[in-house]
Amino acid sequence: MSTTDTDVLVIGAGPTGLLLAGDLATAGIDVTLVERRPHGLGNMTRAFGVHARTLEQLDARGLADELLATGTTLATARLFGRLDLDMTRLPTRFNHLLVTPQYEVERLLERRAVAAGVTFRYGTELRGLRQDADGATAELTDADGTPLTLRARHLVGADGVRSSVRTALGLPFPGRSVIRSIVLADVRLAEEPADSFSVSGSGDTFAFLAPFGDGWYRVMGWTRTRQVADSEPVDLDEVREIARLALGTDYGMHDARWISRFHSDERQAPAYRVGRAFLAGDAAHVHSPAGGQGMNTGLQDAANLSWRLTAVLRGEAPDPEALLDGYQSERHPVGAMVLRSSGTIVRLAMAHTPLTRAARSLAARFLNAVPPASARAMSMISGLGVSYAPAPGTGRPSGRRAPDVHLREGRLYELLRQGEFVLIAPEGAAPTLPATAPVTPKHLVRATWPDPSKKAAVLVRPDGYVHWARH
Structure with missing residues (x-):
């Protein structure tokens, strides 16, 4: 047995x-x-879209522009063949949806973490x-099967739906499967769709199609007539058939580079914090x-938790327990x-x-006819x-949320790249911060x-939300 100490132990490199x-x-x-994965093992997961608020968070870390170059931006989306969502009205410089594979997001974030000095242990599992009152002790097994004990002041489980951290904490994960036997594929098309992003279906089947911008398209489909286990094989013919049923055509899908079948659950842990351990x-x-x-919600979790842990570990939090509890009180309702x-x-x-079907049609007509309602829906999804x-x-x-205002020193989200609180004040003013400010x-x-x-x-907090204001 060997023991290594660290301030924060993060489980899960998604x-x-x-x-x-x-x-x-x-x-x-x-x-x-x-x-637990070996380094370099691809993570071909189903996430493919990066929403506006996540792009703002990545902008605050100097990564948004580079990520934009890896995919394609969509200004509008059509749902159910009749509901048009116009993202150009979003109040942000990222008034669109970025379609890019999750592995591109991971590539940029891993590079940043390496450059910042994070210690990585791939091929290592939590057992x-x-x-105790001072920290958390993780029992691990490394890549060659050697047991390892790692001691940390705080621990974060970011290890996915089958979280070993959540299990070790004894937390339930209540909920249920909402839809089974969804097929996913990344394909090339012989015919370009008229709508760049569309979701359509009859109720007995549905599919959506979205471009990555490099000639590849992500297709997701489901049919009520084929409900099988995730382990059942899936081939391109099945994906084509579902697309034809839902979209009226398969657009000549060919050369699939990845095909998968999965089911979708709706679950939420009752607590995101247990002592010195957190879930995200x-x-x-x-x-x-x-x-x-x-993926977007998880990235927002991380942005919310990181500055809290930083303030506590630096000794800058007037009330450390209240600050850490704020992660649960803010992010659990969002989840x-x-x-x-x-x-x-x-x-x-x-x-x-x-x-x-009548309810769906009515909802679509309402949102199309009432721009403020449509804008509200897009605001929450983004x-x-x-x-x-x-x-x-x-x-x-x-x-x-603090908008990306222009200041004498530059854009707010450029200033947030330093990872600190930003105090905006009139020239020559030296406002006194409240005693509760964790900085x-x-x-x-x-x-x-x-x-x-x-x-x-x-x-403004490091995650781009207003902490305190005085007029």
């Missing part, structure tokens, strides 16, 4: 774990990231976990792929909201009775509409409004 580990290491925190991403919540919110919204979309896609309850004494706008002047980035008439002082 997008959520990589972003979290990179944030912490960038802030000077000692981080070890454990992943047991115990906690699919380890904490899993839901229908409808709306493409899974529940995503379960509801993605579940609604997939149930509308599966509508097959006259009553449910993540831009997510806000948190303000803490007492922090001011009315606190908890809201010291040493780690504070100061910025100035370009408009001399603006008198407000605003403290």
Whole structure:
């Protein structure tokens, strides 16, 4: 047995774990990231869409523009053959959906984490976990089967739907399977679709198609007439048949580079924090792929948790327990909201009775006819509409997403690339921060409004939400 100490032990090197580990290491925190897969083993998962709020988070880490170059951006989406969602109205410079494979997101986040000094342990699995007042001890098995004990001040499980951390903590994962036998494939097409992104179906079958921008398309399909186990083989002929039933054509699909079958659950852990251990991403919540919110929600979890752990480990949090509990109080309701919204979309896609089809048609007509309602729906799916309850004494706008305003020192999200709180104030002003602010002047980035008439002082958290405001 050997023992290694680290400030934070992250289990799981998917997008959520990589972003979290990179944030912490960038802030000077000692981080070890454990992943059961060998290094270099491809992670061909079903995530393919990066929403606007996630792109803003990646922009705050200097990665958004590079990621945009790996895929294609979609300004509109058509659902159920009649509902048109216009993302150009989103109040952000990323007013679109980016279609790019999850492995491109992981590639950039892994590179950032390596550069920041994260210690990686690939081919290593969690076997047991115990906690005490000072930290967490993980019992691991490394790549050659050697047992290893790793001691950390805090531990984060970002290890997916079958989370070993969640199991070790004894947390239930209540919920159920909402849809079975979904087929996925990355294919080339002989015929280009008229709609760049579409979801359509009859209720007994549905499919969607989206371009990656490099000649490859992601297709997902389901039919009520073929409900089989995930282990059942799937070939391109089955994918083509479902596409023809749902979309009216298979667009000449050929040369599939990847085909898979899976089922979709709706589940959420009751607690995201147990002592010094936390859950994030699919380890904490899993839901229908409808709306493409899974990976995005996990990345937002990581962005919310990383600055809290940083403030506590630096000794800058006036009330460390309350700050860490804030992760649960802010992110658990968001996970529940995503379960509801993605579940609604997939149930509308599966509508097959006259009553449910009529409800779907009515909802589509309403959203098409009432732009504010459509904008609200897009705001929540994109993540831009997510806000948190303000803490007492922090001011009315606190908890809201901070827009990417232009300041004398540059764009706000460029300043956030330093990974610190940003204080925006009028020129020459030196506002006194509230006693509850988990930051010291040493780690504070100061910025100035370009408009001399603006008198407000605003403290923006590292995850791009307003912490405190004074007018």
